[in-house]
Amino acid sequence: MMSMNDNFLPFALPCIGEEEINEVVDTLRSGWLTTGPKTKRFEEDFAKFIGIPYALAVNSCTAGLHLALEAIGIKPGDKVVTTPYTFTATAEVIRYLGAEPLFVDIEPDTFNINTHKLAATLERVEGIKAILLVHFGGQACDMDNILALAKAHSLKIVEDAAHALPTYYKGQKIGLFADITAYSFYVTKTLATGEGGMIVTANPDYAERIRILRLHGISRDVFDRAYSELPKWYYEVVAPGFKYNMTDITAALGIHQLQKVNTFLQRRTEIAEQYTQGLADLPLRTPYLHPDSSHAWHLYVIQLQLEDLIIDRNTFIERMSDAGIGTSVHFIPLHLQKYWRERYGFKPDDFPVALEVYQRAVSLPIYPSMSDADVTRVIRITRQILKNTQK
Numbered sequence: 001m002m003s004m005n006d007n008f009l010p011f012a013l014p015c016i017g018e019e020e021i022n023e024v025v026d027t028l029r030s031g032w033l034t035t036g037p038k039t040k041r042f043e044e045d046f047a048k049f050i051g052i053p054y055a056l057a058v059n060s061c062t063a064g065l066h067l068a069l070e071a072i073g074i075k076p077g078d079k080v081v082t083t084p085y086t087f088t089a090t091a092e093v094i095r096y097l098g099a100e101p102l103f104v105d106i107e108p109d110t111f112n113i114n115t116h117k118l119a120a121t122l123e124r125v126e127g128i129k130a131i132l133l134v135h136f137g138g139q140a141c142d143m144d145n146i147l148a149l150a151k152a153h154s155l156k157i158v159e160d161a162a163h164a165l166p167t168y169y170k171g172q173k174i175g176l177f178a179d180i181t182a183y184s185f186y187v188t189k190t191l192a193t194g195e196g197g198m199i200v201t202a203n204p205d206y207a208e209r210i211r212i213l214r215l216h217g218i219s220r221d222v223f224d225r226a227y228s229e230l231p232k233w234y235y236e237v238v239a240p241g242f243k244y245n246m247t248d249i250t251a252a253l254g255i256h257q258l259q260k261v262n263t264f265l266q267r268r269t270e271i272a273e274q275y276t277q278g279l280a281d282l283p284l285r286t287p288y289l290h291p292d293s294s295h296a297w298h299l300y301v302i303q304l305q306l307e308d309l310i311i312d313r314n315t316f317i318e319r320m321s322d323a324g325i326g327t328s329v330h331f332i333p334l335h336l337q338k339y340w341r342e343r344y345g346f347k348p349d350d351f352p353v354a355l356e357v358y359q360r361a362v363s364l365p366i367y368p369s370m371s372d373a374d375v376t377r378v379i380r381i382t383r384q385i386l387k388n389t390q391k
């Protein structure tokens with residue numbers, strides 16, 4: 001993501017200010033480098049932001065999803081329904097527990113899991129224990145219908161909210177609907193700490209299980225309460241847990257990033273609106289806006305109308321890059337990836353909508369530190385390339 005020259009606009013950049021830098025320096029001077037008071041403060045701030053009782057900091061969203069599936073009781077051989085149109089982390093955590101992902105194709109407009117196909121799968125297949133949702137790009141899934149399906153089939157819902165900070169479904173924040181929700185603070189995400197994640201839940205038992213499992217399965221609280229006469233150095237290992245805790249250096253960044261999350265959203269929304277207006281008459285589809293959801297604008301994905309162009313998607317991406325604009329593709333569907341394809345014997349058109357959407361998709365840069373001139377340049381160059389290559 002480093003710029004190749006001064007004129008190159010990277011696809012993504014974190015937006016780190018003096019507040020974050022000073023807080024990290026303060027953390028370094030404090031001597032408390034790993035999980036400590038700043039992690040606790042970040043968790044409290046985050047829980048308050050979502051409006052939920054429990055927020056648990058971890059070192060990635062992947063770790064968070066792993067712990068979430070463990071906490072709801074996913075066991076070897078269980079099936080978990082999810083989307084193929086996501087990053088591999090969403091599905092790999094299912095395999096961590098020896099369970100099997102069951103992919104359901106997406107909607108052609110939102111790129112979120114198709115509720116009708118989900119309903120049909122739930123009718124047809126035995127052994128499904130949970131639904132793992134992804135709110136693609138920052139738009140919410142069809143929550144009303146998915147919650148009704150989960151209730152009818154006694155399924156748990158876990159959300160991969162890596163793109164959905166913040167996203168509102170019918171006015172309510174994502175994080176408040178599912179049994180457990182995990183967010184990502186990876187460098188490209190809407191709140192960036194480099195690496196990091198947060199788990200939220202309203203369920204005290206899940207919160208307790210995750211708290212213990214994220215740090216080696218060590219339980220201090222439970223023991224303290226029962227045997228308060230035991231020495232301070234004593235602890236008890238109650239499970240083979242994981243090393244998934246967040247450091248205070250990360251939390252120092254997170255505390256200030258969280259305070260800016262709404263300002264960041266405002267800027268990304270402005271950029272999205274400028275793109276949608278500036279690209280309206282070209283052979284491409286701009287993002288569809290679902291009336292039930294807000295958009296967090298983690299991604300701005302255009303769909304090239306390849307049948308109207310004399311170039312393919314990759315040539316478009318190369319020409320953008322030659323003109324100094326970084327782009328990306330979200331996502332290469334999981335059923336096309338070697339591991340998933342070979343393990344489950346997938347063919348490309350097993351998920352035809354995911355395949356079609358993927359072949360046309362290009363993600364344009366969208367982040368708060370982009371200037372108006374940057375946005376205008378992306379529009380101008382996209383227009384130039386597509387006008388010159390239109391059939």
Ligand SMILES: *Cc1c(COP(=O)(O)O)cnc(C)c1O
Nearest residue numbers: 060061062087089162184185186
């Ligand atoms: C970024 C991302 C993840 C992984 O997040 P990490 O914090 O890097 O573990 C998971 N799912 C989706 C959809 C993502 O985009």
